[in-house]
Amino acid sequence: MSKYSVNEKGYYGNFGGAFIPEMLYPNVEELRQNYLRIMETPDFQEEFQRLLIDYVGRPTPLFLAERLSEKYNTQIFLKREDLNHTGAHKVNNTLGQILLAERLGKKKIVAETGAGQHGVATATMCALKGLECIVYMGEIDIERQAPNVARMKMLGAEVRAAKSGSRTLKDATNEAMRHWINNPTDTHYIIGSVVGPHPYPDMVARFQSVISAEIRKQLLEKTGSELPDYVLACVGGGSNAAGVFYHFLDQEEVKIVAAEAAGWGVESGKSAATTFLGKPGILHGSKSLLMQTVDGQVVEPHSISAGLDYPGIGPLHAHLWETKRAEFMAITDKDAMEAGFELAKLEGIIPAIESSHALAALKYLPTTPDQKVVVGLSGRGDKDLATYMKWM
Ligand SMILES: *Cc1c(COP(=O)(O)O)cnc(C)c1O
Numbered sequence: 001m002s003k004y005s006v007n008e009k010g011y012y013g014n015f016g017g018a019f020i021p022e023m024l025y026p027n028v029e030e031l032r033q034n035y036l037r038i039m040e041t042p043d044f045q046e047e048f049q050r051l052l053i054d055y056v057g058r059p060t061p062l063f064l065a066e067r068l069s070e071k072y073n074t075q076i077f078l079k080r081e082d083l084n085h086t087g088a089h090k091v092n093n094t095l096g097q098i099l100l101a102e103r104l105g106k107k108k109i110v111a112e113t114g115a116g117q118h119g120v121a122t123a124t125m126c127a128l129k130g131l132e133c134i135v136y137m138g139e140i141d142i143e144r145q146a147p148n149v150a151r152m153k154m155l156g157a158e159v160r161a162a163k164s165g166s167r168t169l170k171d172a173t174n175e176a177m178r179h180w181i182n183n184p185t186d187t188h189y190i191i192g193s194v195v196g197p198h199p200y201p202d203m204v205a206r207f208q209s210v211i212s213a214e215i216r217k218q219l220l221e222k223t224g225s226e227l228p229d230y231v232l233a234c235v236g237g238g239s240n241a242a243g244v245f246y247h248f249l250d251q252e253e254v255k256i257v258a259a260e261a262a263g264w265g266v267e268s269g270k271s272a273a274t275t276f277l278g279k280p281g282i283l284h285g286s287k288s289l290l291m292q293t294v295d296g297q298v299v300e301p302h303s304i305s306a307g308l309d310y311p312g313i314g315p316l317h318a319h320l321w322e323t324k325r326a327e328f329m330a331i332t333d334k335d336a337m338e339a340g341f342e343l344a345k346l347e348g349i350i351p352a353i354e355s356s357h358a359l360a361a362l363k364y365l366p367t368t369p370d371q372k373v374v375v376g377l378s379g380r381g382d383k384d385l386a387t388y389m390k391w392m
Pocket of ligand 1: 088089090117118192193194234235236237238239240241307308352354355378379380
């Protein structure tokens, strides 16, 4: 077993676990006892693989970005998760969890969403499977992300406003958990990242690991070697990064770089760079790094990118940080926006602002022309056009 895998107690080193209210225990325990067994059945694997191909559009291309490579004097490959159905990596996980929920006999789905991307991916899968879908979203986010609210409604989901606290993602998560407590038998809760109580971080990482399984195969075909010198991804909660890193964790010669959102700057008070600003703490059911005040109140994060605007990171990433297996970089709004415009002009690809954070890390890497760098392009930028335009 890898030293970066979760242990039987749900821990990655010092981080993880399941810190849940008594009333949630039966649900989480049912999931814990069944997720690996179900995921390993031929029936599950057949349907998961088939829908990844026919519905999601996998495998996504691994694209050698020549003009970008020239600019940075190295070989840059983009893993095109932006080309998935619904426009990002999130659908890999929602598909996996829907198939799991069906096999657990669940008829209803509840989810939380921040920017609305996970809500849209969940509503999409519920439509495909004819399951009832309720998505909790902060009242402020509902105002900021009107197009995604419209999409979820068109797909048949009910969007419920979280009106407590700062009325954003963490409050929506609290309300989704509360909903699950009140509807334990017929409902499955689809968490959108590698966060939450065990087994969620491990389960979501396994569903997203298709990304690096494909990268290894595609890199072998293109270059004769499965291993790049660097893999790069942005980290909000850390699900796309977990997917990009997964099959390289034990190959210590592959350098892992995680880009966090520094917002206006790590010291500015307007940041979401969790490994730089966070301390160990418990949020949404697991122990990890968390931005908090001295008395443990969650600090409101800031990032120009709604998908990275989260005060914690998944326990796997906290472990990669503590063991120094991954290097964490704090990427400012400005760096990210410039990298987004650069990719559009050099390669004809408009990235999600989240993904632009990973691209921005390129200029800080000490790469050479013979090296290979794989960047996780987690999503497409259509949803961010207004923000890009305002920046111009
Ligand atoms: C949600 C989202 C992210 C951040 O979530 P992770 O769990 O950290 O991957 C990154 N990129 C895109 C395009 C997203 O939609």
